[in-house]
Amino acid sequence: MRYSSLSSGSEGNALLVEAGPAGAPVRILVDCGLGLRDVQERLAQRGLAPSDLHLIFVTHEHADHCAGVAKLARACELPVACTHGTLVAMGAEALAGLTVLTVSPHRSIDFMGLSLEPIPVPHDAREPVALAVSDQKHRMAVVTDLGSYTPHLISCLQGLDAIFLEFNHDAQMLEEGSYPPKLKSRVGGPHGHLSNVTAAxxxxxxxxxxxxxxxxxxxxxxxxxxxRVRASVAGLPLGQACFEVASQDHGMPWVSLA
Ligand SMILES: [Zn+2]
Ligand SMILES: [Zn+2]
Structure with missing residues (x-):
């Protein structure tokens, strides 16, 4: 299994996960908040084209995660998977004519031999989920856009080989920054985004x-x-685990799991 972020942050998210047998890998794009040209360019930098994808999984309806979904899905006749709440909130008409797999946030599905396990998260969207992806060898999870964590989330995220985890803000920088008070409380609230301390x-x-x-x-x-992100995990016993930070402009290069 390997994965690469095309872009990560409030201006657009897309994470590519490639898993399954080496001869016939399955590629899932988790979220697509980028325009078609950006997706094409960033996939090309990673040696792929949109037609190499097999599925777009949408975690929730916020524009930074779904703005580019319908265009990409139509351009490549890709199926789209999301919860019923996300579909309703995106507007089912936006995906009219496309294959949509409606998933339960409490049940994993098999997709071309991969197990896709949606997990409910506290976030201010209709039915948002994190996603764990497993093949025969590895299990990784995409956990962004949540304001707090639950015992259920912790139990679902045990036994991972890799995690792509939101470290949204430094609480002090948010507090002292220029956001209007309402936005500060939304971002910092239990249905907003994870602070560095909470993520750590x-x-x-x-x-x-x-x-x-x-x-x-x-x-x-x-x-x-x-x-600040690195400082927040300095006290954790990360052992041999590699810790990296994804960016808005470049995402991050391929990470291949051993
Ligand atoms: Zn987001
Ligand atoms: Zn969101």
């Missing part, structure tokens, strides 16, 4: 000898800095 706390509950790669994702460009 959650990560601390997920550490295991098996966890080999951690990516900090969805950083706020105004209210965070990679140095």
């Amino acid at each position: 706390e959650l990560l601390g509950r997920l550490l295991s000898a098996r966890l080999q790669h951690i990516t900090a994702a969805h950083l706020s460009q105004q209210n965070n800095h990679p140095d």
